[in-house]
Amino acid sequence: MPVKIRLQRKGRRKRPFYHIVIADARAPRDGKFIEKIGTYNPMTVPATIDLDRDSAYQWLLKGAQPTDTVRAILRFKGVLYRKHLQRGVDKGALSQEDADRKFDEWIAEKEGTVAERRAAQEQKDADFRAQVSGTPPPPPEPEPEPATEEATDVATAEDTTPPSATSELDAARAEAEGSTPESKAAAADVAGEAKAEAEAAEAAGEALEAANEGKDDSGTGNIAKEV
Structure with missing residues (x-):
């Protein structure tokens, strides 16, 4: 087989x-x-x-x-x-x-x-x-907490304000508050001038009084002589 x-x-x-x-x-x-x-x-x-x-x-x-x-x-x-x-x-x-x-x-x-x-x-x-x-997608990141409307408006305004406007705004605020060095120096100069003027006026007043007193004395003597 x-x-x-x-x-x-x-x-x-x-x-x-x-x-x-x-x-x-x-x-x-x-x-x-x-x-x-x-x-x-x-x-x-x-x-x-x-x-x-x-x-x-x-x-x-x-x-x-x-x-x-x-x-x-x-x-x-x-x-x-x-x-x-x-x-x-x-x-x-x-x-x-x-x-x-x-x-x-x-x-x-x-x-x-x-x-x-x-x-x-x-x-x-x-x-x-x-x-x-394919590779699995990365896990989603946690979403940030929503900010309030006022904070958002302030942040937006600060972000959109140009540098020149910001500096001018700061100068105006400082001038209004009187805290800038220029305003302090100007105030000191004004105070010094006012003080000097006051002293000059006081000295002029004293001189005028002295002159008037001398004039009065001389006039009295003349009258006495005539009498």
Whole structure:
């Protein structure tokens, strides 16, 4: 009875998912099978393959023929490499320990490469989702408390008053209050002048009184002489 290692399609439309089975070559593709040895999902990057290597290797030794796709899967998972090493052991080119060691090293390296590819793809998908969704907007800042109308009017008037008008306004206020240095100096000058005038007037009055007294004395003497 010819035995083949082939894929059995599962999944829904446009989303295929396969079982790796050992089946009779005369059976339908999705019909009865002898043994299921793994699964194959081509929709992921890289493709997800779950395979029983020992079972696949034993069936190869028994003469089962894989299809082209399954052969690629067996090569990717190292089953064909193990068969190649075992042929070298049978011919005496390698010992069983060396063959097992090489196979284990090859599997470890292969699994590491697959893990790196899967991590890189996950990071790429995460970056794409972040780019599509975008960064969240910053939280809104708290609104300031509303100011009263009087304070707003005063602030507006102060802001709109030109510098020259402000200086003139300040000078007028200071002059009205009498607190500017110029007004104080002017007031001092006026007070000094008024004081000097008062002193001059007082001196003139004293001189006039003295002159009148001398005139009176001279007139009295003249009268006395005439009498």
